[in-house]
Amino acid sequence: MKKISAFKLKNFVSYLSCVEEFENPNVKLEQYMTPPDITANMFSIFHFEEDAIESKTIADFCCGTGMYSIASTYFKPDKVFGFDIDTEALQTCTENIENAELVDQIELVQCNICEIQDNPRFKDYFDTVIMNPPFGTKNNEGIDMKLLSTAIYVRIFS
Amino acid sequence: MKLITHNILMCNKKGCTTNNFPLKLVATNWKDLDTENAQQYNPALLQRLCEKIEWNALRQTVSTLNWGVNLPEQLSAELVQDEAFLQDLHLLLVKRQIVEGQMVCPNCERVYEIKNGIPNMLLREDEV
Numbered sequence: 001m002k003k004i005s006a007f008k009l010k011n012f013v014s015y016l017s018c019v020e021e022f023e024n025p026n027v028k029l030e031q032y033m034t035p036p037d038i039t040a041n042m043f044s045i046f047h048f049e050e051d052a053i054e055s056k057t058i059a060d061f062c063c064g065t066g067m068y069s070i071a072s073t074y075f076k077p078d079k080v081f082g083f084d085i086d087t088e089a090l091q092t093c094t095e096n097i098e099n100a101e102l103v104d105q106i107e108l109v110q111c112n113i114c115e116i117q118d119n120p121r122f123k124d125y126f127d128t129v130i131m132n133p134p135f136g137t138k139n140n141e142g143i144d145m146k147l148l149s150t151a152i153y154v155r156i157f158s
Numbered sequence: 159m160k161l162i163t164h165n166i167l168m169c170n171k172k173g174c175t176t177n178n179f180p181l182k183l184v185a186t187n188w189k190d191l192d193t194e195n196a197q198q199y200n201p202a203l204l205q206r207l208c209e210k211i212e213w214n215a216l217r218q219t220v221s222t223l224n225w226g227v228n229l230p231e232q233l234s235a236e237l238v239q240d241e242a243f244l245q246d247l248h249l250l251l252v253k254r255q256i257v258e259g260q261m262v263c264p265n266c267e268r269v270y271e272i273k274n275g276i277p278n279m280l281l282r283e284d285e286v
Contacts, residue, residue, distance in 0.1 A: 109167070
């Protein structure tokens, strides 16, 4: 477990308060943003208990407006890659990343994550995969399992 | 998009399975983040990123970009201790953001656009 002494959760929450919501959430893509306080709690666990962020290369599947990508940067990852299919979400995400001055650390790619397994370069590339994926409740049944299997494909298991 | 991202993207169009990496990169607009907006030069970080790089693809791409950066043919243990080399990598992997451009598949010539710093790898229905 990492040393937690100097860490203040409220500072982390305010770090995330600059992340703007979806302008017109697309219900079919199940676009909902995780609120800053919940995100901050989650990522504190990822960092302090799992050591899954610092000096790691991270993939954020279905990054949406970039809440998780931006949260990751709080704990000094090597690089964060955000993937999403939706042009409008990625546009908001770009603005959020620019406002937070994190262009150097976060890379965005527009793609269909279900197709990533066709690309051998992605195999065992990432140290950590984070995601708040669609759960398959909007005529897209089974997409959650596809995303999990893709996450297992791209993650290094040593 | 930085070159580290270009280094993991390949053409996934239906039937295009050989000679589809690296994509030929044309950068029409790029900018360097200034020191306020970019992580500081950090050798340990660059050494870790180096392990993930497909070296020939990066070297080949950089040689076509006319950016005044020349990467050596082989990546060696001595090289990743060399400061001038790591400074070049810092520029390529951390500071230089490609804003607009195109990536072309060397095999099937499918064009992938880079707009507003984001490469678009989405395929049309008839390409999947």
